[in-house]
Amino acid sequence: MNFFRSLTQSRRTALPAPTETRVTVPLNGQETVVVLRRHPRARRLKLQVDGKLGLPVLTLPPGVSEAEGLSFLNRNAGWTQKRMETLPDKVDLAPGVIMPFRGRDFQIDHQPDARGTVTVDGDRLIVSGGVDHLSRRVTDFCKKEAKAAIKPLAGQFAADLNRKPSRISIRDQRTRWGSCASNGDLSFSWRLILAPPHILDYVVAHEVAHLVHMNHSPAFWKTVEQIYPDYDRARDWLGSHGTRLHRIG
Numbered sequence: 001m002n003f004f005r006s007l008t009q010s011r012r013t014a015l016p017a018p019t020e021t022r023v024t025v026p027l028n029g030q031e032t033v034v035v036l037r038r039h040p041r042a043r044r045l046k047l048q049v050d051g052k053l054g055l056p057v058l059t060l061p062p063g064v065s066e067a068e069g070l071s072f073l074n075r076n077a078g079w080t081q082k083r084m085e086t087l088p089d090k091v092d093l094a095p096g097v098i099m100p101f102r103g104r105d106f107q108i109d110h111q112p113d114a115r116g117t118v119t120v121d122g123d124r125l126i127v128s129g130g131v132d133h134l135s136r137r138v139t140d141f142c143k144k145e146a147k148a149a150i151k152p153l154a155g156q157f158a159a160d161l162n163r164k165p166s167r168i169s170i171r172d173q174r175t176r177w178g179s180c181a182s183n184g185d186l187s188f189s190w191r192l193i194l195a196p197p198h199i200l201d202y203v204v205a206h207e208v209a210h211l212v213h214m215n216h217s218p219a220f221w222k223t224v225e226q227i228y229p230d231y232d233r234a235r236d237w238l239g240s241h242g243t244r245l246h247r248i249g
């Protein structure tokens, strides 16, 4: 997925919410589940392979029929198949599994009677409690850590640009790493805490720069550069490794 498309600003309007349905269609001679997403703000047909779902997602803008969408999907069947085949393995959060955290690999060490919920010990994440809650405990821990890392950083970048973010929230956004609403609310994917710290820094800088420019104009990129000079490299990293982060949990 193109990173430019994944980092877009959102605006609050009275438009209806996006809806999603799943259809099974033949693709390259194989019955394939496809997510059809109707989005009132979409401007064109868009095809993605969603890392979290492991499925093709077809976004239909207003006025485009399902048939048109599916014919677009068929024309891009080869691309879709290749993306599906090259998806990184799904990583379920379970005892013994290796997962990235702040760009380093950690092994999940389930110790039911350990103190606290999740603690970092060397290259292990020690998770206490019942195994049924392990996955949720790890993601809750990541969300908390993401918030702790992002909040002060956003404040600092914003101060550098003489701005102030209104609200900062952490979500599990499927296709975006972050977003900036027109009222100044910023939201970020908790998965950024899995990436190396400088990647998280970049996404925070990017969204904070939207407090100055609500677009991706050259002036916007100049503002990003002011607070995060090496943004090209971070963008490339997300382009090539971002999907892996969506395959976790």
Ligand SMILES: [Zn+2]
Pocket (backbone or CB within 6 Å): 007, 008, 009, 206, 210, 215, 216
């Ligand atoms: Zn952006």
